[in-house]
Amino acid sequence: xxxxxxxxxxxxxxxxxxxxxxxxxxxxxxxxxxxxxxxxxxxxxxxxxxxxxxxxxxxxxxxxxxxxxxxxxxxxxxxxxxxxxxxxxxxxxxxxxxxxxxxxxxxxxxxxxxxxxxxxxxxxxxxxxxxxxxxxxxxxxxxxxxxxxxxxxxxxxxxxxxxxxxxxxxxxxxxxxxxxxxxxxxxxxxxxxxxxxx
Numbered sequence: 640x641x642x643x644x645x646x647x648x649x650x651x652x653x654x655x656x657x658x659x660x661x662x663x664x665x666x667x668x669x670x671x672x673x674x675x676x677x678x679x680x681x682x683x684x685x686x687x688x689x690x691x692x693x694x695x696x697x698x699x700x701x702x703x704x705x706x707x708x709x710x711x712x713x714x715x716x717x718x719x720x721x722x723x724x725x726x727x728x729x730x731x732x733x734x735x736x737x738x739x740x741x742x743x744x745x746x747x748x749x750x751x752x753x754x755x756x757x758x759x760x761x762x763x764x765x766x767x768x769x770x771x772x773x774x775x776x777x778x779x780x781x782x783x784x785x786x787x788x789x790x791x792x793x794x795x796x797x798x799x800x801x802x803x804x805x806x807x808x809x810x811x812x813x814x815x816x817x818x819x820x821x822x823x824x825x826x827x828x829x830x831x832x833x834x835x836x837x
Contacts, residue, residue: 660746661819662830670815671730674808678727684720688713707790715798722805729812750820757817765806765813772802 691713699705728734741749778784779796786792822830 661750661816661823664818664822664828664831666828667815667818667822668831670811670818674726674730674812674815677723677808678730681720681723681727684716684723688716688720691716707786707788708792711786711788711792715792718798719801722801723808725805726808726812729809729816747824750824753820754817754824757813757820761813762810765810768806769803772799772806776800776803 691709695705695709695713698709725734741752744752776796776799779799784795786795792798818828822828
């Protein structure tokens with residue numbers, strides 16, 4: 640049987656988060672703080688979702704009954720948790736990215752790629768989603784859309800409005816990241832001193 644030696648320190652160096660590599664600014668701290676707040680407190684959604692799923696299973700298999708509204712609530716909670724987690728992942732640089740080519744580039748070249756990715760792809764994509772999601776949400780609100788299933792949830796516009804909120808948070812996270820990269824590359828906006836040196 641072949642034996643493999645794994646250098647865990649080298650692996651950690653390769654996958655180290657790059658967020659800390661860019662200096663903080665006042666505005667990036669503010670935007671990241673907003674995203675952190677919603678990211679941390681929305682994590683409790685997963686606990687509620689787990690309890691709801693267990694409750695639905697118990698009702699279905701032990702009591703022989705189920706409620707459509709509770710099953711729909713499961714889907715809605717999953718969607719809310721997932722959507723709000725996206726901006727949190729951006730702030731912590733835990734989102735999926737392809738670093739096969741970029742990992743061998745200098746920090747400055749990676750920063751330029753980061754700026755191009757945010758300004759040419761990510762922010763326009765978020766703007767596109769918000770542009771088309773707004774009428775989608777407003778239409779649901781205006782017609783008082785409810786679930787098509789008998790006994791389903793009312794006020795369908797509430798779940799649809801999470802799209803607007805989540806992409807708004809993603810824009811804040813992307814702008815915070817952009818400001819940090821700009822601060823690293825050109826000193827504007829002015830970097831904040833690191834904590835402990837203030």
